[in-house]
Amino acid sequence: MVTMSDVARAAGVSTMTVSNVLNERRPVAPATRERVLASVESLGYEMNQTARNLRAGRTGTIALIVPSFFDYYSELADAVAREVEPRGSHLVLERTAATAEHEMASVSGARLQLYDGVIMSSVGLDREQLDRIRRPKPIVLLGERDVPERFDHVRLANEDGARMATAHMIERGSRRILALGATPGDGHAMTTDRRVGWEQALRDAGLPADERYVVPIGDYSFENARAAMLSIIDSGLPVDGVFAMTDVIAIAALGALHERGLRVPDDVQVAGFDDLKVGRFLPPALTSIDPGHEAVAREAVRLLHRRMDDPEVAAEHVSVPVTLSVRGTTR
Amino acid sequence: MVTMSDVARAAGVSTMTVSNVLNERRPVAPATRERVLASVESLGYEMNQTARNLRAGRTGTIALIVPSFFDYYSELADAVAREVEPRGSHLVLERTAATAEHEMASVSGARLQLYDGVIMSSVGLDREQLDRIRRPKPIVLLGERDVPERFDHVRLANEDGARMATAHMIERGSRRILALGATPGDGHAMTTDRRVGWEQALRDAGLPADERYVVPIGDYSFENARAAMLSIIDSGLPVDGVFAMTDVIAIAALGALHERGLRVPDDVQVAGFDDLKVGRFLPPALTSIDPGHEAVAREAVRLLHRRMDDPEVAAEHVSVPVTLSVRGTTR
DNA sequence: CTGTTAGCGCTTTCAC
DNA sequence: GTGAAAGCGCTAACAG
Numbered sequence: 001m002v003t004m005s006d007v008a009r010a011a012g013v014s015t016m017t018v019s020n021v022l023n024e025r026r027p028v029a030p031a032t033r034e035r036v037l038a039s040v041e042s043l044g045y046e047m048n049q050t051a052r053n054l055r056a057g058r059t060g061t062i063a064l065i066v067p068s069f070f071d072y073y074s075e076l077a078d079a080v081a082r083e084v085e086p087r088g089s090h091l092v093l094e095r096t097a098a099t100a101e102h103e104m105a106s107v108s109g110a111r112l113q114l115y116d117g118v119i120m121s122s123v124g125l126d127r128e129q130l131d132r133i134r135r136p137k138p139i140v141l142l143g144e145r146d147v148p149e150r151f152d153h154v155r156l157a158n159e160d161g162a163r164m165a166t167a168h169m170i171e172r173g174s175r176r177i178l179a180l181g182a183t184p185g186d187g188h189a190m191t192t193d194r195r196v197g198w199e200q201a202l203r204d205a206g207l208p209a210d211e212r213y214v215v216p217i218g219d220y221s222f223e224n225a226r227a228a229m230l231s232i233i234d235s236g237l238p239v240d241g242v243f244a245m246t247d248v249i250a251i252a253a254l255g256a257l258h259e260r261g262l263r264v265p266d267d268v269q270v271a272g273f274d275d276l277k278v279g280r281f282l283p284p285a286l287t288s289i290d291p292g293h294e295a296v297a298r299e300a301v302r303l304l305h306r307r308m309d310d311p312e313v314a315a316e317h318v319s320v321p322v323t324l325s326v327r328g329t330t331r
Numbered sequence: 332m333v334t335m336s337d338v339a340r341a342a343g344v345s346t347m348t349v350s351n352v353l354n355e356r357r358p359v360a361p362a363t364r365e366r367v368l369a370s371v372e373s374l375g376y377e378m379n380q381t382a383r384n385l386r387a388g389r390t391g392t393i394a395l396i397v398p399s400f401f402d403y404y405s406e407l408a409d410a411v412a413r414e415v416e417p418r419g420s421h422l423v424l425e426r427t428a429a430t431a432e433h434e435m436a437s438v439s440g441a442r443l444q445l446y447d448g449v450i451m452s453s454v455g456l457d458r459e460q461l462d463r464i465r466r467p468k469p470i471v472l473l474g475e476r477d478v479p480e481r482f483d484h485v486r487l488a489n490e491d492g493a494r495m496a497t498a499h500m501i502e503r504g505s506r507r508i509l510a511l512g513a514t515p516g517d518g519h520a521m522t523t524d525r526r527v528g529w530e531q532a533l534r535d536a537g538l539p540a541d542e543r544y545v546v547p548i549g550d551y552s553f554e555n556a557r558a559a560m561l562s563i564i565d566s567g568l569p570v571d572g573v574f575a576m577t578d579v580i581a582i583a584a585l586g587a588l589h590e591r592g593l594r595v596p597d598d599v600q601v602a603g604f605d606d607l608k609v610g611r612f613l614p615p616a617l618t619s620i621d622p623g624h625e626a627v628a629r630e631a632v633r634l635l636h637r638r639m640d641d642p643e644v645a646a647e648h649v650s651v652p653v654t655l656s657v658r659g660t661t662r
Numbered sequence: 663c664t665g666t667t668a669g670c671g672c673t674t675t676c677a678c
Numbered sequence: 679g680t681g682a683a684a685g686c687g688c689t690a691a692c693a694g
Contacts, residue, residue, distance in 0.1 A: 001388075002467075003687060014665050019689060029663060046467045049444040050385045051687035054670050057332075059381065061445075069405045069412070069424065070608075077400045081426055090442065093400065093424035095412055111421065113380040114392075136333075136377045222612045251612055258614030277401075278609055281553045281582055283589030334671060345681045350673060360679060382671035385686055 002043045010039035022047060058116050061090045062304065065120040069095055071248055072274045072291070073121065076142075079297035080119060087305065089116065112137050117304045122147075127188065138307040140300050145188045152303040153317045154296055158190055161289035161322040162197025163204075165271040166243050168287070168324055170205045172331040174241030174269050177202070178232065180253055181217040181225065181245035191216075191245050194273060198243050212237060217249060225252035233260045240268055247272035247279050247288055254282065254329065270329040284328025295320045333374045341370040353378060389447050392421045393635065396451040400426055402579055403605045403622070404452065407473075410628035411450065418636065420447065443468050448635045453478075458519065469638040471631050476519045483634040484648045485627055489521055492620035492653040493528025494535075496602040497574050499618070499655055501536045503662040505572030505600050508533070509563065511584055512548040512556065512576035522547075522576045525604060529574050543568060548580060556583035564591045571599055578603035578610050578619055585613065585660065601660040615659025626651045 008015045013032060020026045021036040028036070039045070053059045064080050066073040077093050084091040092115075112118055117138035122130070122145060130141070131148050140152045147153045169177055182195035199209040215232060217224050225244070229252065232239060242257075244250035250272030254264060262268050264284060272279060272288040279286030299318045306313055339346045344363060351357045352367040359367070370376070384390045395411050397404040408424050415422040423446075443449055448469035453461065453476060461472070462479050471483045478484045500508055513526035530540040546563060548555045556575070560583065563570060573588075575581035581603030585595060593599050595615060603610060603619040610617030630649045637644055 001687095004689095005687080015687085016666085016689075017664060020664085023689085025689090027663070032663080044465050044467055046444055046465065047441045048385075048687050049441050050381055050390065051670090052441075052689080053445075054379075054381045054385050054672090054686090055688045055690085057670070059445075063423075069400065069408045071405075074400045074402075074405050078426075081400070081428075090425070092394070093426075094421070095409075095424075097412075110378050110380050110383075113377055114384075114390075134375050134377065136375060222608060226612060248609075251609060255612045255614050255616070277553060278579075278582060281557060281586045282613065283586050285586070332671095336671080346672075347674095347681060348679085351680085354673090356673090358679070363679080379671050382686090383673080385670090385688090386672045386674085388686070 001048075002045045003048070004045070007036065007039045007043055007045045010043060011035045059114060060088070061092055061115050062301075063092050063094055063112070063115040063118045065094050065096060065118060067096055067121065067123045069093070071276055072246065075274075075276065075293050076121065076296065079293035080300065083294075083297040083301040087301065112139070117308050119300050119304060123190070138304055138311065140304045140307070142296065142300055143190065145190070147317075149317075150315050152307060152315050154299045154303065155317070155319050156190075156291050156296070157319050157322050158193035159197035159200065161273055161291070161324075162194040162243065163201045164197075164322075164324045165273065165287070165289050166198045166201035166241075167204065168326065169241040169243065169269045169271055169330055170201060170207065172265075172269060175207060176238050177213065177241035177243055178239050179214045179245070180229065180232075180242050181220060181249040182214045183216055184211065184214045194243075194245050213239075217245075220246055220248060222248055222252045225249040226256045229253040229256035230259065233257070233262070242268060242270045244270065244272045247274040247276040247286060250286055250288065250329075251276075251279065251282070254286070264329050265331045269331060275325055280327065287327045287330040288325050290323045290325050292320050292322055332379075333376045334379070335376070338367065338370045338374055338376050341374060342366045390445060391419070392423055392446050393632075394423050394425055394443075394446040394449045396425050396427060396449060398427055398452065398454045400424070402607055403577065406605075406607065406624050407452065407627065410624035411631065414625075414628040414632040418632065443470070448639050450631050450635060454521070469635055469642065471635045471638070473627065473631055474521065476521070478648075480648075481646050483638060483646050485630045485634065486648070486650050487521075487622050487627070488650050488653050489524035490528035490531065492604055492622070492655075493525040493574065494532045495528075495653075495655045496604065496618070496620050497529045497532035497572075498535065499657065500572040500574065500600045500602055500661055501532060501538065503596075503600060506538060507569050508544065508572035508574055509570050510545045510576070511560065511563075511573050512551060512580040513545045514547050515542065515545045525574075525576050544570075548576075551577055551579060553579055553583045556580040557587045560584040560587035561590065564588070564593070573599060573601045575601065575603045578605040578607040578617060581617055581619065581660075582607075582610065582613065585617070595660050596662045600662060606656055611658065618658045618661040619656055621654045621656050623651050623653055 004015045004018050008018045018036050021028050021033050062084050081091045119140045121142040141147050142154050179195050179198045183189050183191045202209045215228050217228050242253050272286050275288040275290035335346045335349050339349045352359050352364050393415050412422045450471045452473040472478050473485050510526050510529045514522045533540045546559050548559050573584050603617050606619040606621035
């Protein structure tokens with residue numbers, strides 16, 4: 001490995017001069033400068049960022065830690081990148097593969113120490129696990145669960161969104177609406193919040209929230225969502241609306257409905273959550289809840305910088321509003 | 332910031348002992364060990380990874396640099412992560428926003444020095460720009476362009492895939508097949524290779540490769556692809572097949588065809604390239620070329636480790652075969 | 663304009 | 679089983 005001293009020796013100057021040439025920090029005589037650059041070139045020198053970061057006490061890098069690289073998280077990551085870069089930091093993405101162990105490892109593990117700050121979209125950790133996390137580096141939690149007070153946190157208005165989507169389908173005539181991908185019972189999962197919103201909309205309309213209409217889907221995958229939708233149809237349970245907890249589930253449901261010859265939106269209306277780009281280009285285009293990636297990203301990055309500037313500032317909890325995008329899968 | 336010396340002082344030991352306790356490198360007397368761990372806990376110490384990496388001369392991290400976080404790249408990144416992690420490294424994802432400047436910055440810029448190795452999926456750089464890149468760190472180029480000999484490189488069999496998809500539609504009766512998203516003329520873009528495959532299939536079948544059927548799409552976005560497809564339909568050009576250069580383009584084309592009342596696959600067959608997960612769940616499911624993410628990831632990681640082990644090993648160029656996945660958008 | 667010194671936080675090496 | 683010294687590659691601070 002060629003170091004700065006190698007370059008300095010080759011150019012007949014001190015390492016400081018090399019440093020000053022490369023960083024344009026202090027003026028260097030043109031002749032010296034040329035000699036240094038020539039040595040850099042001929043030796044193929046590239047600065048060791050690790051050493052530089054150690055010296056600087058910062059890395060200039062922010063990490064976004066997500067359960068997967070797909071769908072909602074792609075779009076979120078893109079929004080966060082667009083928010084981070086103008087502020088002069090770099091964004092890197094890491095995935096946890098959605099297991100609690102990985103998330104704990106990501107966040108309590110030492111790797112976090114590589115970054116100036118971390119934005120973490122948690123799905124696998126419960127409140128107690130989150131509570132065990134120290135907070136030596138600025139960290140902002142993203143997502144739907146409720147989290148310990150001491151963490152900065154950005155969440156979506158999940159209940160609102162679910163209520164809006166469900167109410168919209170009720171208004172357009174649906175009476176038997178599935179909560180596809182929802183989790184029954186208590187809990188702090190994103191899907192719990194969304195199921196509660198679904199219930200509220202039904203209750204507001206004087207409709208029953210029948211347990212049989214709450215259909216859990218283990219991993220939120222296309223495969224399992226399709227299978228779940230098919231088995232509901234085949235069970236004969238009357239359904240004239242589907243509120244899917246995610247757009248992935250909604251898209252799989254559209255496919256399953258089509259396979260069974262049910263027309264959307266005529267026989268069954270469908271609404272999703274996430275407003276994935278692809279949904280806007282399906283025939284028919286998917287009605288969905290827009291989670292406001294830009295606002296989430298903006299708030300998350302704002303909270304992170306606030307904490308990077310002042311580690312002792314009081315934690316802030318932000319809830320970002322969502323909006324309903326009405327398209328072709330509802331009437 | 333609390334450092335190892337702080338912990339050592341609090342525990343009444345040397346930093347070496349703290350290091351040994353934390354890394355379990357050498358045995359430490361149980362009593363000492365307990366005292367150290369207690370100090371770590373009470374001071375909230377976390378090890379500085381940057382210092383550790385500087386000392387170790389490696390970071391244990393591999394970067395995958397991609398033009399965007401979406402679609403093909405999501406799926407690729409997932410496959411690469413699954414390949415990298417079992418080998419004991421971490422994967423981070425960075426995006427270049429698909430501009431040549433960003434790609435140059437990513438790869439010649441100093442940031443690269445943060446990683447033990449880099450896998451870069453290049454789209455914006457031409458051969459000459461790539462040639463200006465030094466190669467101080469192990470780097471594997473991914474993607475469709477042809478690249479300077481000295482780089483390790485993994486590419487797809489783009490021509491083969493395009494030929495297979497087009498030939499399949501010809502076999503099933505299409506005669507006027509669009510190359511949607513292709514670039515006319517010479518060049519080393521992915522879309523050039525795929526257009527050439529389209530031409531070959533037509534030629535093999537004794538059909539003309541009419542220039543009017545080559546339809547460029549600036550940014551490969553859903554929006555532009557939909558607009559391009561609509562304007563082709565409205566122009567009255569007879570079309571009974573669409574070979575889309577990417578699945579994103581194919582999905583947008585499906586939407587546009589539907590908007591104009593054309594039936595798929597009865598009136599028009601459609602085939603894409605990338606085999607995105609979502610395509611398998613559309614009604615009808617999208618026929619596409621499976622780019623073999625697992626094989627690409629496996630080869631890329633293999634080449635990278637090979638070069639990390641021996642920086643002087645001769646560069647290797649690998650072409651990964653693709654396969655046709657026939658589904659509902661072709662007959 | 664350029665150089666010397668000291669040290670970022672950690673671990674290897676050598677000593678006891 | 680534990681510690682002291684040296685140094686990874688870089689740069690701030692202070693000379694000159």
